[in-house]
Amino acid sequence: MTDNIGAGIAIERISFHDLRTLDNSTLDSFEESKLAHREDRHSFFLLENGIVHMEIDFQKYEIKSPSVVYMHPDQVHRMIGFENITISSWALNNENLNPGHLQLLEDIAPAKPLVLNAATFSIISEAVSLCIKFSERKKDKLYHLFLIDSCNALVALVASQYLELAESTGTLSRFELIAKCFKSALERDFITVKRPAAYAQSLNISTPYLNECVKNATGYSVSYHIQQRIVLEAKRLLYHSDKSVKEISAELGYEDYSYFSKLFTKTTGMTPLTFRHKNLD
Known part of the structure; x- marks a missing residue:
């Protein structure tokens, strides 16, 4: 996305009908989007028409309109393909996000693509159109402020839909x-805290009771979730960075490189290097 004001905020609407109709510059941008990457800000994609095929954190999705996708800066993603699409997108870095909105986004991440009903889609689409008009008024003295405020309103609209979905379960x-x-504690501390007992202590409950609660709610143990979160971050770094496996191991809090490698292999069924080569190919 093009940065509208050079200060960590962007908004635009684009339409792609067929690869054969794209000019060279747009085609180059699409080819870049097919490579695994991270954004440097919180990104939102409103699919207004068509179908998009994406891979987000190594899971493939077929997203049909009308839908919205929220992408946290930590998430690795790539475009696989599209069919006759119109997409509105906006993105803000942490500095431009309302602090309350930022906390909401941290709570719902990682979020899956969300299908919208007709009424909600209409409101968000109209709000995007207004924000795009704001983004074109660059000579206005308060341009920066009203662009930030309007894009934050869009963030709140989308976050409210994710919250409504969570509350609908009762x-x-x-x-x-x-x-x-x-x-939530795992997302915050997984690099430094690896033991179930430490999480139980932080929640002022016993380790067996924490395990009982987590397993009852999710079907998996506390240790499973800890390992999965570490491996997900390892996959992101293997896929997105050129750091060595030893460097990634240290970054994720493992001084014992061989232990980390065995954990990754046990969890995924392949070594870290095999995973990297398989996905880069």
């Missing part, structure tokens, strides 16, 4: 509440 049980608190 009141959370005691097990689900504790599992949610554990997953």
Whole structure:
């Protein structure tokens, strides 16, 4: 996305009908989007028409309109293909996000593509159109402020839809509440905290009870979730960076490189280097 003001914020609407109709510059941009990458900001994609095929954190999705996709800066993703699409997109870095909105986004990440009903899609699409008009008024003295405020309103609209989806499942049980608190702590501390007992202590409960709650709510143990989160981050770094496996191991809090390599292999069924070569090919 083109940065509208050179300060970590962007918004635009684009339409692609067929690869054969794209000019060289747009075709080059599309080819770049097919490579695994991360954005340097929180990104939102409103699919207004058509179908998009994407891979997000190594899971493939077929996204049909009308849908919205929220992408956290940590997430690795790539475009696989599209069919007759119109996409509106906007992106803000942490500095331009309302602090309350930023916390909401951290809580819902990683988020899956979300299908919108007709009424909600209409409101968000109209709001995007207005924000795009704002983005074109670069000579206005308060341009920066009203562009940030309008894009934050879009963020709130989308975040509210994810929250509504979460609430539609009904009141959370005691097990689900504790599992949610554990997953928030895991997202924050997985690099430095690896032991289930440490998470239980931070939540002021026993380790067996934490395990019972998490397993009841998710079907998997605390140790499983810890390992999966570490391996996901390892996959992102293997896929997106040129760091060595030893460097990635250290970055994820493992001084023992061989232990990390065995953990990755046990979890994924392949060595870190095999995963890197398989996906880069």
